[in-house]
Amino acid sequence: MTDIFLFQPSVARQFIFTPIGLISLASSLKKSGFDSKIIDLRVNQHHPDWEYDKIMTEAIMNVGLENARIVGISILSHEEAAYADKLGTRIRKSNPDVCMVIGGYFASCLRPDEIFDIFAWLDGIFIGEAEKDFVDFSKMILSEGGNHRDFHRSNYISRIENQGGVRKIVPSTTNLNDIASMDYSLLGNIQEYSIFLYELSRGCPHNCSHCIESRVSLRDYRIKPIMTIEQELKSISSIIPKKFILISDCIIGVSRLWEDIFQSMSNYSFEFLAEGRVDFPLRIIPLAYRAGLRIFWIGLESASYNTLIRLRKVNDPLSYERYLSNCTNLVKELIRNDITPGISLMIGIPEDNEQDFAVTLKFICDLRREALNVMEITGNNPGLYIATSRFKVFKQTEIYENLKDYQSRGFVVDTSEEKYGVYRVIKPSPSIDLDDLYAYMEKIKNLEIQSEVMNDRLRNLGVSK
Numbered sequence: 001m002t003d004i005f006l007f008q009p010s011v012a013r014q015f016i017f018t019p020i021g022l023i024s025l026a027s028s029l030k031k032s033g034f035d036s037k038i039i040d041l042r043v044n045q046h047h048p049d050w051e052y053d054k055i056m057t058e059a060i061m062n063v064g065l066e067n068a069r070i071v072g073i074s075i076l077s078h079e080e081a082a083y084a085d086k087l088g089t090r091i092r093k094s095n096p097d098v099c100m101v102i103g104g105y106f107a108s109c110l111r112p113d114e115i116f117d118i119f120a121w122l123d124g125i126f127i128g129e130a131e132k133d134f135v136d137f138s139k140m141i142l143s144e145g146g147n148h149r150d151f152h153r154s155n156y157i158s159r160i161e162n163q164g165g166v167r168k169i170v171p172s173t174t175n176l177n178d179i180a181s182m183d184y185s186l187l188g189n190i191q192e193y194s195i196f197l198y199e200l201s202r203g204c205p206h207n208c209s210h211c212i213e214s215r216v217s218l219r220d221y222r223i224k225p226i227m228t229i230e231q232e233l234k235s236i237s238s239i240i241p242k243k244f245i246l247i248s249d250c251i252i253g254v255s256r257l258w259e260d261i262f263q264s265m266s267n268y269s270f271e272f273l274a275e276g277r278v279d280f281p282l283r284i285i286p287l288a289y290r291a292g293l294r295i296f297w298i299g300l301e302s303a304s305y306n307t308l309i310r311l312r313k314v315n316d317p318l319s320y321e322r323y324l325s326n327c328t329n330l331v332k333e334l335i336r337n338d339i340t341p342g343i344s345l346m347i348g349i350p351e352d353n354e355q356d357f358a359v360t361l362k363f364i365c366d367l368r369r370e371a372l373n374v375m376e377i378t379g380n381n382p383g384l385y386i387a388t389s390r391f392k393v394f395k396q397t398e399i400y401e402n403l404k405d406y407q408s409r410g411f412v413v414d415t416s417e418e419k420y421g422v423y424r425v426i427k428p429s430p431s432i433d434l435d436d437l438y439a440y441m442e443k444i445k446n447l448e449i450q451s452e453v454m455n456d457r458l459r460n461l462g463v464s465k
């Protein structure tokens with residue numbers, strides 16, 4: 001009989017991705033002799049707002065939750081938080097005594113007292129990576145008859161403990177040599193997922209001012225041991241021979257270890273999208289193609305010097321020149337190797353003005369021209385994808401810490417999601433308003449180079465129909 005239930009709440013998105021945080025926890029529990037069940041409420045739903053109550057009730061009725069001793073809910077971002085709250089409330093109603101905890105990036109983004117204020121049903125929070133501590137926690141409750149309030153770890157806090165006052169907790173990071181390899185068979189319905197995520201590394205050594213990553217990973221970049229990776233690749237290839245994979249690692253390819261990883265991947269017929277930075281090394285691109293790289297998402301964010309300085313993507317004029325030339329050279333080399341480059345840009349970064357927009361627009365125009373040139377010379381047409389997103393300030397980031405200063409200089413945000421630690425930009429600076437942001441986004445998006453190959457790849461990935 002299962003005592004531990006791990007839930008992925010709903011989210012209003014048209015595509016769903018494998019819940020790798022929960023798979024990793026369940027794999028570690030299994031290695032330590034504990035059975036757990038993953039229930040992903042995003043599977044088979046059309047729109048959570050219409051069907052969520054029905055989906056939750058069915059999921060809860062059919063799994064034997066009345067016998068649960070521990071319920072864990074994973075919350076990746078603010079987008080899932082309200083759904084997680086409904087789910088937690090519903091579970092608490094059906095099982096008043098079960099111990100309910102949450103984990104995931106969202107948990108690391110707010111202070112514990114803020115999180116307990118949002119979720120009335122919650123008993124405890126895990127902050128940061130949790131494989132080891134969640135296993136110890138389960139052991140204490142299930143084998144040793146302990147109570148969750150007696151569990152003490154620097155990254156775990158119970159509601160009772162929190163009553164003593166606000167405490168900021170340092171997230172924990174894990175040594176990837178010590179955790180169990182991912183057992184995807186623990187996720188029953190793998191074919192239902194449009195995006196298959198594969199995690200090979202964690203953390204980021206950079207410290208961009210808009211990003212929470214360095215605060216959570218403590219800038220501790222780690223790659224899984226190659227033996228584990230080979231084992232996982234074998235297991236993935238037997239489960240999803242034809243699916244497109246997504247690999248997120250801002251500094252993918254930078255460490256020499258990636259040559260071995262790509263070499264191992266080239267023994268399979270994977271195709272994958274990777275998210276990274278402009279400094280992805282050019283020399284590794286042919287090998288990455290053989291490994292299955294078909295779309296490379298470059299987090300450019302802006303091409304304006306002042307903006308990139310504020311984001312801390314560059315430090316001085318020299319690193320700025322390098323940043324832009326790296327981007328251009330990377331796009332050209334990707335196209336030469338028939339890989340689709342994707343450029344992502346954040347729109348409305350604090351203090352952005354017309355001048356910053358004009359510089360970025362010009363850079364993307366030039367990039368498009370260079371990309372078309374390479375396409376003409378090589379005959380490859382992998383397209384050039386452009387993704388724009390309205391800037392959000394997340395709690396815990398450096399920009400959030402300076403929010404008041406930015407606001408005093410005319411940066412205006414939407415506070416409706418404040419409770420979840422997110423502020424969407426309305427006006428980045430006094431002369432730019434929301435309509436200007438959308439108009440600028442459209443102008444940039446129009447510079448995309450469409451192609452059949454690109455559309456096929458996006459379809460394979462499950463992000464477009």
Ligand code: B12
Binds near residue numbers: 025080102203213394
């Ligand atoms: C891959 C990724 C995605 C994937 C999905 C990831 C997933 N796991 O399902 C995609 C591309 C779909 C995605 C989408 C989005 N993402 Co994203 N994503 C990431 C990324 C790069 C990796 C996350 C990951 O999978 N890590 C590996 C797994 C193993 O770790 P994990 O899930 O965190 O799980 C561990 C712990 O958190 C904990 N844990 C997790 N769940 C639970 C549950 C319990 C009970 C316990 C005890 C512990 C626990 O234990 C796990 C093992 O250690 C992170 C940044 C990063 N480098 O980590 C951003 C990140 C999480 N994403 C972010 C954002 C903003 C988004 C979007 C809102 C972006 C957008 N504007 O569209 C959407 C929202 C999607 C949603 N569902 O809400 C932000 C979140 C910031 C914030 N303050 O909330 C991050 C931090 C990026 C950033 N630097 O800003 N994302």
Ligand code: SF4
Binds near residue numbers: 204205207213214277
């Ligand atoms: S934006 Fe990317 S490179 Fe910068 S700190 Fe975050 S994860 Fe690292």
